[in-house]
Structure formats: C-alpha cells, structure tokens
Amino acid sequence: MADTEAAANHDPSPRSLACLDALNFFLADVRDGLGPYLAIYLTSRQHWDPSQVGVAMAAMLVGTIATQSPAGALIDRVKWKRSAVAGAAAVVAAGCLAMILSPRYSVVVASQGLIGAAASIFPPAIAAMTLGIVGHARMARRTGRNEAFNHLGNVAAAVAAGAAGYFIGYWSIFVLVALMAALSAVTVLILPESDIDHDRARGAREGEERGAKVESIAVLFKDPRILMFTACAVMFHFANAAMLPLVGQKVTQGLDRGTAVLMSACIITAQVVMIPVALAASRLAETWGRKPVFLIGFAVLPIRGLLYTLTADPYLLVAIQILDGIGAGVFGVVSILVVADLTRGTGRFNLTQGVLATATALGAALSNVACGYIVKAAGFDAGFLTLAGIAVAGLLLYALATPETLDAPVVPSGKLAPEAA
Structure with missing residues (x-):
C-alpha cells in the first residue's frame, strides 16, 4: 500500500519516540488538572457545598469548550x-x-478556566x-503506546x-501538578522539530504536495458519521x-486525612487497568474494527454507575474503578483512531x-454542574442513577446508528467520503 510505503520512508528517530513516551507520561496529570483532588480539597478544606464544587469543576471544562476547536x-x-x-504547560502550572x-471562589474559578483553555492545546498537539x-500506518499502535504512557504517568x-x-x-x-507541567515543557522542547512532518500531522494525504488545500469545514461537518460519533462521545x-x-465527595463525608489516599487508590486502580x-484496544481496533472495541468500553459505564449506588465501602469503591479503567482506556485510543479514519485526506x-x-x-461540564445540583436535591444515588441512564442511551445510539470506520476510504480533495456524501 502507498501509505505503508510512505510511512516506511519516514522512520521516526529513537529520540522522537522516547520524547513522545516522556511527554505523555509527564502530561498525564497536567492535561486533566487537579481533577477529583480539587473537589475533595474544596469540600473538606474550604467547606464548599456540592453546587459550588460543581461550578469550580465545570469552570475548567468551560475554558476548554471555548478554546478546543480553535486550538x-x-x-x-x-x-x-x-x-x-x-x-500551555506554563499556564497550567501558574493556575x-x-x-x-x-x-477564593473567584480565583479558583478563574484559574480553572485558564487551565482548561491551556489544556485544550495538549490533545490535538500530541496527536498531531x-x-x-x-x-497513518503506524498510528494505531503508537496511539496505544501514547495512552499507555499517559496512564502510567497518572499512576505515578x-x-x-x-x-x-x-x-x-x-x-x-x-x-x-505544577512540577509535572514544567517537566512536560522541557520534554517537548527536546523533541526534534525536524522529525515532524507538519502536512502529514494535519491529516493530509500521504505524498500530496506540500501545503495542499485543506477540506472545507462546512463540507467536512456534513459527514453524518462525524456528527453521529460526536453525539455518542x-x-x-x-x-x-x-x-x-x-x-470523592461521597466518601469525604466520613473521612478526613485518608480521603487523599482513597482517591489516589481509585485513580491508581483505573489507571493501572488502562x-x-x-495497548490491547490499539491492536484489536486494527483486527476487530473500531466499533466492537468501543462498544465494550461504552458498556461498562452504566454498570459502574449502578454499582456506585450499592455501597459506600471504600474497598469496594476502589474495586469498581476497574470498570473506569476499561471504559476510559478504550475511549482514549479508539476516539483518536476514528477521527483519523474519518478525516484522512x-x-x-x-x-x-x-x-x-x-x-x-x-458534556463533561454539564455532567459536573447537573450532578452537583441533583446530589444537593436528591442525594448521591440519584446522581449516579442519572449518569447510568445517560450511559445506556448513548450505548444504544452508538450500537444502532454509528458505522464502522476502519476501512473508511481516503477523502478525495474537495469531496466527502462516498458513503457520507
């Protein structure tokens, strides 16, 4: 295949591959910010109520929403x-x-917004x-390796x-987190600039002329496959x-100093599984196809939501995080591959x-805000059951209305793929 031949003619240097490993490791905690640790800190140390915590958690995502597409x-x-x-790493550290x-409330919300805006650079830049x-020929395996190092960094x-x-x-x-951001900045600047093919990095067809005209945005987003996958995501x-x-908020009600350890245990369990x-998802997505692999990752979400309503035992809560590892591990790999499939050329x-x-x-911002108010009004179980119900609806939509993309053809210049036209 021409793609394979093109890839063979552009063998990456060991230094570039090592820098990608290190960058994904150090950026692991940086691109997600403080996450649930911030929720625990605001609840147990600053005594914020769930609705205030929900707004603070959502502020980072609002910053991302405003900047992710331009990024x-x-x-x-x-x-x-x-x-x-x-x-972007420097902005995260400062925030x-x-x-x-x-x-203070204003400082936390503003900082979260800036961190979200800066973090919007990381996913497209790393994938690019x-x-x-x-x-393209090596993208699936390399994406799996990127995600594995990302999860290893989260464990550490x-x-x-x-x-x-x-x-x-x-x-x-x-x-x-600020220290990891600094190490991320150093690592990416060590990566050799000459090893990055910037035309290939934007999804141009292999072998096309430098600076070739890109697809119209309006035409691209008429592709129903992109729209349907976005809705499911x-x-x-x-x-x-x-x-x-x-x-984290649920267990904080009965613990104090041990909450950081418990939350770390939850995160470590999920990340170790991821x-x-x-690695498995990147390989299976090449043989089974993208859809069956993603269905597995999606199916664990409603099960996880239901299980959270059945116990407050810290050890069982940690065990349930195995399901988070499966779902997030699959999504992190398959979503990138599906986008690469649908935008190739x-x-x-x-x-x-x-x-x-x-x-x-x-979706994530609405999740945090809506669940904050649901929990305040009806309790934690109501919040978990709401999330489980949404997961079931998304799973059915993906299973019934989203096509396989593994063999999606390269998009000819100025046209959609044939089945999307």
Whole structure:
C-alpha cells in the first residue's frame, strides 16, 4: 500500500519516540488538572457545598469548550506545535499555584478556566505530532503506546499525590501538578522539530504536495458519521465525567486525612487497568474494527454507575474503578483512531479533534454542574442513577446508528467520503 510505503520512508528517530513516551507520561496529570483532588480539597478544606464544587469543576471544562476547536484549527496550521505545548504547560502550572496561594471562589474559578483553555492545546498537539512523526500506518499502535504512557504517568502522579496529601498537606498536590507541567515543557522542547512532518500531522494525504488545500469545514461537518460519533462521545463523557468526583465527595463525608489516599487508590486502580487496555484496544481496533472495541468500553459505564449506588465501602469503591479503567482506556485510543479514519485526506485531523473535544467537554461540564445540583436535591444515588441512564442511551445510539470506520476510504480533495456524501 502507498501509505505503508510512505510511512516506511519516514522512520521516526529513537529520540522522537522516547520524547513522545516522556511527554505523555509527564502530561498525564497536567492535561486533566487537579481533577477529583480539587473537589475533595474544596469540600473538606474550604467547606464548599456540592453546587459550588460543581461550578469550580465545570469552570475548567468551560475554558476548554471555548478554546478546543480553535486550538485544533491552530495546530492544523502552525509548525510551532512544541512551543504551543510548552506555553500551555506554563499556564497550567501558574493556575495551580494561584489556587493554593489564594483559594477564593473567584480565583479558583478563574484559574480553572485558564487551565482548561491551556489544556485544550495538549490533545490535538500530541496527536498531531504523533501522526506527523509515525504516519497513518503506524498510528494505531503508537496511539496505544501514547495512552499507555499517559496512564502510567497518572499512576505515578496519583501515588505521589496520595502520599503528598497525606504526609505534607493538600497544597503539595497543587505543587506536584505544577512540577509535572514544567517537566512536560522541557520534554517537548527536546523533541526534534525536524522529525515532524507538519502536512502529514494535519491529516493530509500521504505524498500530496506540500501545503495542499485543506477540506472545507462546512463540507467536512456534513459527514453524518462525524456528527453521529460526536453525539455518542458527548453522551459517553456526560455519563463518565462526574462519577469519580461524586465518589470523592461521597466518601469525604466520613473521612478526613485518608480521603487523599482513597482517591489516589481509585485513580491508581483505573489507571493501572488502562495501561493494558489501551495497548490491547490499539491492536484489536486494527483486527476487530473500531466499533466492537468501543462498544465494550461504552458498556461498562452504566454498570459502574449502578454499582456506585450499592455501597459506600471504600474497598469496594476502589474495586469498581476497574470498570473506569476499561471504559476510559478504550475511549482514549479508539476516539483518536476514528477521527483519523474519518478525516484522512482532508487536512482537518486536528480541527475535527478539537470540535469533538469541545463537544465532549460540554458534556463533561454539564455532567459536573447537573450532578452537583441533583446530589444537593436528591442525594448521591440519584446522581449516579442519572449518569447510568445517560450511559445506556448513548450505548444504544452508538450500537444502532454509528458505522464502522476502519476501512473508511481516503477523502478525495474537495469531496466527502462516498458513503457520507
């Protein structure tokens, strides 16, 4: 195949591959911000109520919603992708330090918004640099490896955060994220710029002329496959986003210092599971297809939501996180591959990623806000059952209305793929 031949002619250097490994490791905790640790900190240390915590958690996602699509479009166009990642990491570090130095409502919400805006750079930039370095033929395996190192980094960060929160204090977790952001910036600047093919990085067809015309945005988003997958991804994130923060708030009611350790255990369990799941998903997606693999990841969400209503036992809550590892591990790999499938030849790979991320961030933001008010009015079980119901609806939509994309043809210049026309 021409794609395979093209990829073979652009062998990535060992240094670039090692930098991708390290970058995904260090960015693991940076691109998600403080996550559930912030919810616990605001609940147990600052004594915020669930609705206030929901707004603070959603603020990061609102920042992402406002910037994710422009960030994807930017990454499609520019050649200074490494500098963009380094600058965004610096903003995340500054935001984390601001929240611990001045934990007022206005400061926390504003910092979360800025962190969300900066973090919107990371997913499209990493995927673009990966595609630009390894090419389409190697994208599935490399994406699985990226996700495995990302989850390994989350495990390391969760261990460090749990220990730091327990022995030093919650302020040290904020410093830890800032430190990982600094290491991310150093790593990406070490990656050789010459190894990134910027035309290939935006999803241009292999071998086409440099600077070829990209697909019209209006034409691209008439593709019903992109629209349907985006709708399913939104429902996935709405069902998933608030679950772990709600678990953290639920167990905080009966614990104090041990909450950081328990939350770290939940995160570590899920992230450890995600490592083999990501590697397996990248391989199975090449043989089974994208759809059956994603169906497995989607199916665990409603089960997880129901199980959270059945117990408050810390050990069982940690065990349930195995399901989170399966779902998130599959989504992290398959979503990138589906976008690469559907945009191949359009030159709009990163823009489409940005639009998908904007939509899923909106789903996640609504999840945190809505569940905060549901829990305040009707309790934690009502929140978990609401999320489980949305997961079931999304699973059915994906199973019945979304096509397989593994063998989607390369989009001819100026046209949609034949089955999308």
